[in-house]
Amino acid sequence: MKKSIYLGITLILAASTVLSACGDKNESSSTEKDNTQTATTTDTAKTETETPAKEEEPKKEEAEPFTVSLRHIQISDAQKFRKAILDDVVKKTEADVPGLTIELDGVEDQVNRFTKLPAEMAAGNPPKIFDLFGGAGDALKYAKAGRLLDLTPIIAELGIGDKFLNLNQFTLDGKVYGLPIGGSTEGFFYSKPLFEKYGIKEPTTWDELEAAADTLSKNKITPFAMGSKGAWVPNxxxxxxxxxxxxxxxxxxxxxxxxxxxxxxxxxxxxKYQEWEKKGYFTKGELGLEYADMLNQFVTGKAGMMFDGSWRSSVFKDQAQAGDLTNQVGFFTMPGVPNGKGNQLAVNGNYSNGYGFSADLTPQELTAVKAFIKNMYSEEMQLRGLLEDGLLPSMKLSDESIAKVEDPIVKQVMQILGNSGGAFSHFDSTVASDVYKESESQIQKLIAGKSSAQEVADAMQKVQEKALAAAK
Incomplete structure (x- = not known):
């Protein structure tokens, strides 16, 4: 199944429920008794005309309370800007839907993707709203199993169906089963102070990249920060x-x-990866280091470069996280390799991470889901993600919104995308789950020196052939 992503590179890039009120109208009138029926009738009419009954304030109808579960992965300090956006969307959605309480469940990304969510999907009891990865191994697999809500009529109803830049990784048989929250590309962040200190210019060729790594290594600076305990990082x-x-x-x-x-x-x-390992280009002890440790190596000046996603850019304008490297970081895409195949100006680009929704919803829960989508997938929130978190938008933004971008790294990323020769996905969003799991095992064996490049490739092909046979 082909899932090539061609980014909207230039980024050319926007029922609340009303409480019904009712109340009992109590009228009071004073009447005087008279000796005759006529007098009584006259006096009563006069009293009601001259002294209108006092109306009580309408009583707001109490909505039936209900809870909607929401699984997210914004749990680290580096994701605090994205978490703030989610919190604001949650508050607005709760205000829009009477009786609604959204119950947040923060879980580490890989635990959610590879442990909790698969088990919940198998049992048929996923959260109502949850972080979802696109592609064959996740969203499309769950869609085939009937676990995901078909969003096609909802995004049409909300008028945002044509606003997304790319929904390929969440689309099956023409129906949409998830919505990417943003886009990303991956490349090298580099320390401007270290590059300046050792006379290194921003690499634009393969030779310059390896020369930069050699220079850093000779000066006892790790060329590439790496934390490979989570194998998705070196992958x-x-x-x-x-x-x-x-x-x-x-x-x-x-x-x-x-x-x-x-x-x-x-x-x-x-x-090439194995060669860089042998040259000591990566952080010593990387197999015992987490993703957060990789960032720490970089911001503390122990490493000169770090290969990571563009989503990391917000860290480097935050003094609490970046320290002395605040506003002192550059970004470049991987240069073309000598004799490499295909377009060497193509970049990796993904619209693969977002939100999915359970197919098993009550009418109340469906109302809440629609309100959440309306509030989360708006120009306001997409722009906030770009400005506050450096997250490339998954939806088209107006020229006025794009003009507000001031972050130099985000500008660099956008320029790289604008000058690229197209884009390719990450294989974890295209291959079957078993194949990707094998890739994580094999890259760690390569790093540990337990397998050669050829052995890793042969092992991967063996699992890939099994997956192809199973799909027939």
Whole structure:
């Protein structure tokens, strides 16, 4: 299944429920008794005409309380800006829907994706709203199993169906089953102070990149910060190396069967990673270090570069997180490799992380979901994500909104995307779950020196062939 992403690179890039009120109208009148029926009738009418009954304030009807569960992954300090946006959306949604309380459940990304959510999907009891990864191994698999809400009529009703830049990784048989919260690309962040100190210019060629790494290494600075305890972190770099050596088409070629993992080009990508390991380009002890540790290595000046997603950019304008590197970080995409296949100006680009919704909803819960989508997927929130968190928008923004971008890293990223030769996805959003899990195991074996590049590639191809056979 082809999932190539062609970014809207230039970023050319916007029922509340009303409480019904009712109350009892109590009228009071004073009448005087008279000896005759006529007098009584006259006096009563006169009293009601001259002294209108006092009306009580209408009593607001109490809405029936209900709770909607929401699983998110914004749990670290580096994600505090995105969490603030989510909190504001939650408050607005609760205000819009009478009786609603949204119950937040913060879970680490990989635990949610590979442990909790799969188990909940298998049991048929996922949260009502949850962080969801796109692609064959996640959103499309759950959609086939009937676990995800078809959002096609909802986004049409809200008038935002044509506002998204790319919904491919959440679309199955023409129906949309998830909404990406933003876009991203991956590349090298670098320390401007260290580059200046050692006379290194921002690399634009492969030779310049490796020369920069050599210079840092000679001066006892780790070239590339790395935390490989979570194997998805080094796999980001592996993915882009494959995109360079084997070409952008290789990523979609794996699940299609047109690209072999043990082809010479893919083996070359693994070999380059292994070469950098042997040269000591990565953080010593990386297999015991978390994603957060990688950032700490970089901001404390122990490493000169860090391969990471563009979503990290907000960290470097926050003194509490970046320290002395606040506003002192640059960004560049991986240069083309000598004799690499395909378009060497292509970048990795994804609209693969967002929110999904349970197919099992009561009418009240469906109302809440619609309100959440309306509030989260708006120009206001997309712009906040770009300005406050450095998260590339997943929806088209107006020129007026784009003009508000001042963050230099975000500007660099947007310029890179604007000058790119297209984009390719990350293979974790295109291959089957078993294949991706094998890739995590194999990259850690490569890092540990327990497997060669060829052995890793052969192991990957074996699992890929099983997945292809199972899909027939």
């Amino acid at each position: 980001m770099l592996v993915n882009t190396l494959i995109g360079r050596y084997a070409g952008p088409e290789a990523i979609d070629g794996f699940p299609a069967g047109s690209q072999a993992w043990n082809s010479p080009e893919v083996v070359a990508a693994f070999s």
